[in-house]
Amino acid sequence: MNIILHPSLNYTELKIGIIHYTKIVVSDSPQMIKGRTRLYQENLFFEMQEVPVTERQGIKEWRKIWKALGSDPNRYRHSAESLMRRIAKQNYLTPIHSAADLNNFFSLQYEIPIGIYDLENISGDVIIEQGNEETGYVGINGRYNSLNNIIVSKDDNGAFGSPFVDSARTAVSELTTEALHIFYLRPSISENDGHALLQSAAKMFTRVNGGDSEVALLTASNPRVTIS
Structure with a gap:
């Protein structure tokens, strides 16, 4: 499978991290993950009394990208900001399962949108591009989501993921x-720090879910990777 950063995303500083997991369960x-995630959220709540959500560095950077792509960050908040806003209201996250819970934990920890997808439901190559007026899908929020001017990941069957909300299909x-x-x-x-972040996340994920991992980084100068 090839994963391709489409030339339409000419935002030259954009960096997309990829982790491919196999043989996971x-x-x-585990209670350790639930407890750690809850404690992290409680600490974030107190931090955000001093530093509002939109002033946190990772949140600010992705709001800037939203604007650069022509989307309104106040109307279509990226997923990391949405999670942060929940916690700022003490509406803490409910555990789902070991993959989703770690995905949310990483998003909070790194202050970035992150999505995880079942590869059995992905067909062909994955292209990461900018959505248009016809792009959309039914999301995990149970609603149809329009993804015009929002970054999307798509396969042979259409879009399935974005930094906004992921699809139910995958x-x-x-x-x-x-x-x-x-x-x-x-x-x-930096690219070096990006690789280190991905390696650290992959190590924690496989420690909890087992299996093997393969890490890659997509950039303007390296817009295509192949996963086995």
């Missing part, structure tokens, strides 16, 4: 054994 999250479940993890990294992060 998704289940109810959602990870406890039946998932092979997954694709897409990290919409901060533009300011």
Whole structure:
């Protein structure tokens, strides 16, 4: 499978992290993950009394990208900002399963949108591009989501993921054994630090879910990777 950063995304500082997992076992999250995630959210709540959501560095950077692509960050908040806003209201996240819970934890920790997808439900190559007026899908929020001027990931069957909301079609479940993890990294992060972040996340994910991982980084100068 090839994963391609489309030339339409000419935002030259854009960096997309890729982790490919195989032979994973998704289940109810261990108590350690649940406890760590809850404590992290509680600490974030107190931090955000001093530094509002939109002033946090990762959130600010992705709001800037939203504007550069022609989308309104106040109307279509990226997923990391949406999570942060929930926590700022003490509406803490409810555990789902070990893959989704870690995905949310990483998003909060790194202050970036992240999506994880069941590879069994992805066909052909994956292209990451800018959505248009015809782009959209039914999301994990249960609604149809229009993705005009928003970054999307698509396969042979159409769009399935974005930094806004992911599709129901490719959602990870406890039946998932092979997954694709897409990290919409901060533009300011260096390539070396981006690789280190991905390696750290992959190590933690496989420690909880087992399996193997393969890491790659898409940039304007390296817009195509192949995963086996």
